[in-house]
Amino acid sequence: MWSCGGEKLELRKGDRIVIIGNSLAERFQHDGWFEAYLQAARPDDDLTVRNLGYSGDQVHYRPRSHEGFGSADSHLARLKANVIFSFFGYNESYEDNPEEFKLQLKAWIDHTRAQKYDSVSAPRIVMFSPISHEDLKSPDLPDGAENNRRLEAYTKAMQEVAKEMKVGFVDLFKESKALYEKSEKPLTINGVHLNEEGNRQIGKYISETLFGRSGTLGEAGMDSLRSAVLDKDWHWFKRYRTTSGNDVWGTRSIQDGNKATLNRELVMIDTLTANRDRRIWARAKGKDMEIDDSNMPEPIIVGTHITRDVKYLDPVEAISSMTVPKDLQVNLFASEKQFPEIVNPVAMQVDGKGRTWVAAWGDYPKWEPGKKTNDRLIYLTDEDGDGMADKVNTFAYVSNPTGFEFWNGGVIVVSAPDILFLKDTDGDGVADHKEYLFGGIGSDDTHHTANNLIYGPDGYIYYQRGIFILENVETPYGPAEESGTPGLYRFNPRTFEFSFVVENTPNSHGISFDRWGNQFITDGTSGKAFQVYVERKVTSTTDVTVYAKRPLFQQTVRPVCANTILASSHFPDDYWNNFLLLNVIGYQGIKRYYLDYKPEGVIEGREAENFLFTGTDPTFRPNSEAAPRVIDANYKGDPNFRPSDALTGPDGALYFCDWQNAVITHSPYNLRDASRDQVHGRVYRVTAKNRPLLTPAKIGGEPVEALLELYKSREDETRYRVRVELSGRDTKEVIPKAKEWLKNLDINKEEDVLPMLEILWLHQQHNVKNHDLLKQILKAPVEQARLAGQKVAWLWSDRNSHFKGSSEKTITGMQFRTFYESFWTHPDSVKTEEPPHAHGHGSAGAESVGTPPVVIDLTKEAVAKVKIETALLKFSVNQFNVKPGQQVELTLDNVDLMQHNLLVVEPGAADEVAQQAIDLGDKGLKMGFIPENKKILHATRLLDSKQKEVLKFAAPKQPGDYQYVCTFPGHGPVMRGIMKVVP
Numbered sequence: 001m002w003s004c005g006g007e008k009l010e011l012r013k014g015d016r017i018v019i020i021g022n023s024l025a026e027r028f029q030h031d032g033w034f035e036a037y038l039q040a041a042r043p044d045d046d047l048t049v050r051n052l053g054y055s056g057d058q059v060h061y062r063p064r065s066h067e068g069f070g071s072a073d074s075h076l077a078r079l080k081a082n083v084i085f086s087f088f089g090y091n092e093s094y095e096d097n098p099e100e101f102k103l104q105l106k107a108w109i110d111h112t113r114a115q116k117y118d119s120v121s122a123p124r125i126v127m128f129s130p131i132s133h134e135d136l137k138s139p140d141l142p143d144g145a146e147n148n149r150r151l152e153a154y155t156k157a158m159q160e161v162a163k164e165m166k167v168g169f170v171d172l173f174k175e176s177k178a179l180y181e182k183s184e185k186p187l188t189i190n191g192v193h194l195n196e197e198g199n200r201q202i203g204k205y206i207s208e209t210l211f212g213r214s215g216t217l218g219e220a221g222m223d224s225l226r227s228a229v230l231d232k233d234w235h236w237f238k239r240y241r242t243t244s245g246n247d248v249w250g251t252r253s254i255q256d257g258n259k260a261t262l263n264r265e266l267v268m269i270d271t272l273t274a275n276r277d278r279r280i281w282a283r284a285k286g287k288d289m290e291i292d293d294s295n296m297p298e299p300i301i302v303g304t305h306i307t308r309d310v311k312y313l314d315p316v317e318a319i320s321s322m323t324v325p326k327d328l329q330v331n332l333f334a335s336e337k338q339f340p341e342i343v344n345p346v347a348m349q350v351d352g353k354g355r356t357w358v359a360a361w362g363d364y365p366k367w368e369p370g371k372k373t374n375d376r377l378i379y380l381t382d383e384d385g386d387g388m389a390d391k392v393n394t395f396a397y398v399s400n401p402t403g404f405e406f407w408n409g410g411v412i413v414v415s416a417p418d419i420l421f422l423k424d425t426d427g428d429g430v431a432d433h434k435e436y437l438f439g440g441i442g443s444d445d446t447h448h449t450a451n452n453l454i455y456g457p458d459g460y461i462y463y464q465r466g467i468f469i470l471e472n473v474e475t476p477y478g479p480a481e482e483s484g485t486p487g488l489y490r491f492n493p494r495t496f497e498f499s500f501v502v503e504n505t506p507n508s509h510g511i512s513f514d515r516w517g518n519q520f521i522t523d524g525t526s527g528k529a530f531q532v533y534v535e536r537k538v539t540s541t542t543d544v545t546v547y548a549k550r551p552l553f554q555q556t557v558r559p560v561c562a563n564t565i566l567a568s569s570h571f572p573d574d575y576w577n578n579f580l581l582l583n584v585i586g587y588q589g590i591k592r593y594y595l596d597y598k599p600e601g602v603i604e605g606r607e608a609e610n611f612l613f614t615g616t617d618p619t620f621r622p623n624s625e626a627a628p629r630v631i632d633a634n635y636k637g638d639p640n641f642r643p644s645d646a647l648t649g650p651d652g653a654l655y656f657c658d659w660q661n662a663v664i665t666h667s668p669y670n671l672r673d674a675s676r677d678q679v680h681g682r683v684y685r686v687t688a689k690n691r692p693l694l695t696p697a698k699i700g701g702e703p704v705e706a707l708l709e710l711y712k713s714r715e716d717e718t719r720y721r722v723r724v725e726l727s728g729r730d731t732k733e734v735i736p737k738a739k740e741w742l743k744n745l746d747i748n749k750e751e752d753v754l755p756m757l758e759i760l761w762l763h764q765q766h767n768v769k770n771h772d773l774l775k776q777i778l779k780a781p782v783e784q785a786r787l788a789g790q791k792v793a794w795l796w797s798d799r800n801s802h803f804k805g806s807s808e809k810t811i812t813g814m815q816f817r818t819f820y821e822s823f824w825t826h827p828d829s830v831k832t833e834e835p836p837h838a839h840g841h842g843s844a845g846a847e848s849v850g851t852p853p854v855v856i857d858l859t860k861e862a863v864a865k866v867k868i869e870t871a872l873l874k875f876s877v878n879q880f881n882v883k884p885g886q887q888v889e890l891t892l893d894n895v896d897l898m899q900h901n902l903l904v905v906e907p908g909a910a911d912e913v914a915q916q917a918i919d920l921g922d923k924g925l926k927m928g929f930i931p932e933n934k935k936i937l938h939a940t941r942l943l944d945s946k947q948k949e950v951l952k953f954a955a956p957k958q959p960g961d962y963q964y965v966c967t968f969p970g971h972g973p974v975m976r977g978i979m980k981v982v983p
Contacts, residue, residue: 009124013046015045015048015082016050016080017085019084019086020053020084020086021087022091023440024130026051028199029237030233030436031196031199032227032229034203035203036225040217040222043286046281048277050081055438055472058091059092059821060820064470064817065442065470065814066250067817068248068249068250068253069249069818082117082123082124083124084112086108086127089129093153096150096153105158107824108823108824109125111822124168126169127169129173130151130154130172130173131173133147133148133192134186136186136191147192183197189436190475190476191476192475192476225283225284235272238367238369244365244447247666252468255974256668261300261672264300271295275291276291299369299672302670302672302673303673306673306675307628308628308639310640310662312680316332321637322612322638322641325610325611328688331387333388333389333685334683335680335682336681336682339380339389342378343361344659345657346451346657347451352701354650356379357378358681359402359404359413360401361401363399364446364676365671365676366399366671373399374678376398378393378395379392381393393430398413398415398420400446405724407727407728408423408727408728412493413453414449414450414463417440418441419436419450420434421435422434422435438496440472440480440481450463452509455723456490456517457513457764457765457788458761464487466506466524467812469813470817471483475496475498484813485500486813487505488500488502492767500804501532506526507523507524508522509523510522510523510524513565514716517791518784521549521563524560527555527557529555530549530551530552531549532547534548544799556607557591560582564646564647565578565579565716567717568648568694568716568717569715570653572688572691575688578593578594578611579594580611582656587618588639590613590656591607593605593607612686614641617637622919622921623921625664627914639662641660644657644659645657649717650694650697650721652717654687655683655686656686657681658683662675663676668973704737704738707725709741727765734766742756742759750782753781753785757777757780757788760788760789774789812896854878855879857881858880859881863888863889864955868977869894870893870900870975875964875975875976878978879977880977883955883982884955885956885957887953888953889951890938890950891949892943894946896945899968902940902965903939904962905935906962907960908963909933912933912935913967914972915972917930917967938953961981962979963978
């Protein structure tokens with residue numbers, strides 16, 4: 001239905017249509033139907049369409065991780081928008097306050113009409129209502145009745161505002177409801193987000209409603225046009241939702257020329273996108289044209305911080321540089337030498353057919369404009385069983401594949417800001433089905449984005465993420481899941497539930513489960529490891545259960561990118577149920593820990609013999625590569641060896657990825673540093689000498705009855721892969737057969753306890769409750785099983801188990817984030833936005849980063865008292881002035897999530913002292929990264945997060961610029977200031 005005071009939308013040749021709104025708008029560009037129908041209906045208008053849709057957005061509240069991203073107005077002005085299609089209402093509806101929504105809409109319309117984004121006239125506006133919630137008749141999803149009550153009220157409110165303000169309005173709520181009733185197949189993936197067919201039907205309806213037609217191109221012509229639209233939208237998405245935005249316009253843009261380098265790339269993508277508009281216009285007219293990208297501006301050429309001669313060892317010869325226990329051996333499973341597809345392997349898994357899958361991040365750290373994308377999911381097959389891969393297949397090209405997991409016969413993969421579900425439906429080994437499960441995943445730093453996906457015993461997929469990124473995920477259950485908190489998260493691909501679990505700072509990587517469902521996580525930056533557990537607090541009036549974490553062992557190395565549990569009968573007993581930690585700097589190897597199970601669920605780690613490392617010296621040195629690494633002439637290791645992920649294979653061997661790269665860090669390297677490698681990558685295999693390998697269990701495609709029998713296996717890897725395999729089987733078959741299988745088990749027999757616990761988890765995975773089985777598990781003779789049962793009891797109870805991370809500015813990495821739109825927080829504002837002059841190029845809001853230097857004059861004070869806070873790799877005070885000999889009280893307040901110190905040094909000594917701190921190697925942590933140097937005048941200890949320390953001293957009598965610096969490895973180049981002693 002269209003309403004606008006009786007007027008139809010008038011489009012003019014060359015109009016620039018900009019779409020704004022929530023996930024409904026954002027997802028249009030992933031299928032292409034919306035614009036394809038629009039262009040087909042108006043083939044002679046040469047329309048430019050850009051999509052600013054953003055998961056979680058509301059008309060008055062559009063949060064971003066950093067102000068440098070740019071305001072909504074600045075993006076509209078840069079695009080010279082003269083027509084705006086708005087798609088709001090879904091996220092606002094959870095407030096259940098239509099009258100407030102009307103005020104928000106009116107304020108936005110008034111504000112928008114005061115703008116001249118194209119520098120000529122106010123934009124024409126069309127508002128689209130939210131779609132209705134489709135009842136998918138699924139026990140795994142809400143029926144949408146309550147959502148539809150609110151959505152209908154919000155649609156009515158929007159229609160009333162449109163009539164009053166004489167703004168175009170299209171009712172998608174009513175039409176979508178009618179389409180659902182007529183369609184034989186679902187039009188949404190979860191009730192609230194359209195699938196491809198849903199987008200096609202809604203896109204066609206919008207075109208016919210606005211223009212009275214949807215084009216006359218025919219099926220082949222529409223497919224050709226939609227292909228062109230998708231190509232353009234892919235490039236536009238790379239521009240507007242640029243990944244690693246923190247390096248483009250955020251706090252790291254100041255490092256090593258990132259701002260200039262990456263903002264030039266935005267200009268390059270603008271050109272590529274505009275070139276693809278021309279092909280869309282041609283195909284809309286039934287013609288075609290070749291794309292010519294020769295007008296793309298040249299990139300800024302970046303040098304390198306690496307000073308050593310970078311040489312890459314032959315993948316087989318590199319084994320000789322590794323040190324392993326005498327009872328173990330290493331062989332090469334696959335490398336770039338045989339399979340060029342293996343580049344920068346960041347994650348790995350094994351599927352039900354025994355194939356080894358690798359996420360190859362060939363475009364690391366992000367795609368470069370003008371180049372063919374090389375990020376992909378591949379799988380390697382060992383066809384003759386000799387422990388070496390014989391064949392590689394590319395399953396799908398996926399940008400920034402920082403983690404993936406198998407589920408429901410397909411693969412769930414992170415491609416921030418999205419989480420995708422890919423599936424091969426025709427058996428050719430290549431993904432031909434793509435579904436966007438979730439949007440709004442933080443992508444502001446690809447090093448920190450969602451990683452290490454793992455299918456938990458409860459049916460949820462867990463991942464970790466770090467600082468500097470903001471997530472805003474829409475679900476069918478409630479307000480968008482907005483969070484800036486680093487740590488552990490989980491989502492259920494069956495029910496589309498999404499939840500924060502526990503904080504882990506600052507750059508969390510690494511997740512694993514033991515056989516009893518105990519969960520372990522690690523932090524990449526600090527190298528700390530934790531056990532995640534359930535904590536219940538009961539009082540006379542409350543009963544609250546939460547997730548919590550406790551240290552697993554004393555940290556010895558950093559950084560850590562992954563961890564895993566080694567529980568394979570192929571290895572000697574001493575290796576059974578070992579916790580393995582993968583380190584990429586200093587130790588550069590895999591450390592091993594025993595796990596001691598204490599009463600009441602407490603698990604403690606003990607360091608065991610070194611498992612594997614490069615070279616002959618297992619000490620943690622260097623502890624950072626922020627400064628260019630100098631290789632000693634006697635060094636026996638491979639400086640490019642970077643073990644990034646590991647798992648137990650079907651044969652019982654341990655497989656691990658080697659990232660194999662000279663550059664392994666952000667700071668101070670430019671994202672385009674010439675030494676960042678995009679060629680090498682290896683997978684190695686560790687086996688025990690003189691011990692038989694395991695016979696791989698048959699899992700893929702096996703009958704349910706046979707799979708259930710495998711729950712009796714001693715091998716954790718086997719039972720885990722059975723869980724994954726059964727996630728793709730029909731619940732109506734799996735659960736009855738599981739119940740029948742249970743009849744042959746006895747909870748009082750210790751050997752039956754774990755298989756029965758697996759069946760309890762199987763019920764969780766299929767979203768079916770079995771309280772009788774739960775009661776048996778709670779009485780099991782094994783404490784770990786009872787503890788696992790208590791967790792299930794909580795999740796099946798009416799006690800809250802859904803949590804949200806914080807999105808406040810107090811969260812580290814969120815200090816510069818934005819919240820409400822200016823027209824809502826400052827309704828009297830009459831500020832207008834006009835397009836920038838330099839041909840519309842450049843990043844909105846990227847012209848300024850941070851704030852002016854903070855300089856404090858304390859020379860007139862009896863005692864110079866200064867408080868310096870740490871956050872975002874910065875000191876809050878850039879300079880303070882004192883008199884010679886004046887008493888100083890300097891308070892260092894570490895409000896950050898990372899460790900920091902502060903050393904006051906003689907003029908010009910900061911670089912020397914910072915390098916000496918790095919050179920301390922494995923002694924650094926114990927010494928607080930404070931080297932022995934007479935040029936150090938005063939120093940705090942190394943402060944953990946939220947700690948303070950006060951330094952009291954007399955200022956030097958000699959005038960000069962005395963530096964203060966943080967000497968934690970990597971912080972020195974950017975965390976420094978001046979204590980100026982003035983005459």
